[in-house]
Amino acid sequence: MFTWGANAWGQCGTGESGDGHGIPARNPWVGKHKIVRVAAGQFSTAAITDAGEVYVFGLNDSGQLGKGDFSPGMVEVPQRVHIDGEVVGVSIGYAHMLAWTSDGKLLSWGRNFYGQLGVGDHRDKSSPQVVSYLQEEKVVSAAAGQFHSVVVTERGELYGFGYNRDYELGVGDNMDRVLPQVVPTLSGKKVVAVAAGGYHTLAVTEDGSLYTWGLNNLHQLGRAEKSSGKVPSLVPLTSGGIVGGRQIGKRLKATQVAAGTWHSLAVTQDGSLFAWGRCEHGALGVPCDGGENGAMSQPHRVESLKDKKVLMVAAGAAHSHAVVAA
Incomplete structure (x- = not known):
């Protein structure tokens, strides 16, 4: 160690x-x-x-x-x-x-x-x-x-x-x-993975669906509106990314999640990494252009890892780690 x-x-x-x-x-x-x-x-x-x-x-x-x-x-x-x-x-x-x-x-x-x-x-x-x-x-x-x-x-x-x-x-x-x-x-629904952030929670079910709930002041729930999530709600992850504020393309199945204090991460079955929430200090690994108050309101694919297969992910207070296949 x-x-x-x-x-x-x-x-x-x-x-x-x-x-x-x-x-x-x-x-x-x-x-x-x-x-x-x-x-x-x-x-x-x-x-x-x-x-x-x-x-x-x-x-x-x-x-x-x-x-x-x-x-x-x-x-x-x-x-x-x-x-x-x-x-x-x-x-x-x-x-x-x-x-x-x-x-x-x-x-x-x-x-x-x-x-x-x-x-x-x-x-x-x-x-x-x-x-x-x-x-x-x-x-x-x-x-x-x-x-x-x-x-x-x-x-x-x-x-x-x-x-x-x-x-x-x-x-x-x-x-x-x-x-x-x-x-x-x-x-x-058979939950298979869960993560607890500062004041929010994420879960993945057996069919690869991603659910989030809790505090959403910095869009850590992956939703455009900033109201808190009283109950779990579905967050789509798609192959086409976001166009015009909407997720497009094929739906991807989530396999694991991680939650920091104000940001969230998800890994999909094909090894892609998505990030959203507060992006100050570079915690999301994606450009934060146009993000409201320094936050990404919807999941964005981490393009710098698009040619890698992410195996494991972890989120700290305002930083992130990923393990990728060699």
Whole structure:
């Protein structure tokens, strides 16, 4: 595992805190472990080993490192989070974490002011809690937004909980939820991929349809109007791009999505990458000519990658990454 960037809270896990690291450095503290997955949050980091163990480091003021206390200090070297089961995935929000195991169990810990842990109350948790409301389901993926969480089950049902003032949960109202709530509009459509942004959510169904909902102040939902999306609505991705403000050409099937704080990304079955939302700092990878208030209101293909097959995509607060086939 290599880490770099801001390190004021030890989120690089190098054994020290302070100035950031501009060059990737190998982490010496996990040398004996084979890391298979990593996740980065606002001020903390998590890594999963091939044995299904979770190691975390960084800020712990809300118990987000899951080590059993709320010490305001930092953890500068990776520490194992004790979870019963083989962890296969982890996601980090502003100050909370979600993890799911190979047998479909969902665990959460950290800040819980808005109910983003899904355990039925608003109290922060300093150690992993099983989300018992979903114990009859098998969780296969999850995503932590700024203050909300979304979960996909093996049956393809989508659940949301936590902050909902901007309709992030897609349930039709703006009341926070402390327990997982099924997203009724997508019930029965079999969700296969999900992403949680700052205050918006994206999902892909089995037939390749892309749905978005939540805050839309910078067109992060991929819709021309700027009103928030109270429930999931379909966003077309087409081969012909946008002409006269309309998507034209053949409909493309989405396979995966990523959400930053104010922008969104989607990969289609043919390996194309689409981007929309706030385009300041070059986060979309497309020219932002004519974009209202520095935003693209509809999905635009990232033309600089048109001859590449995109395999994986990730979105940070205002930057993006893509892995393409060699």
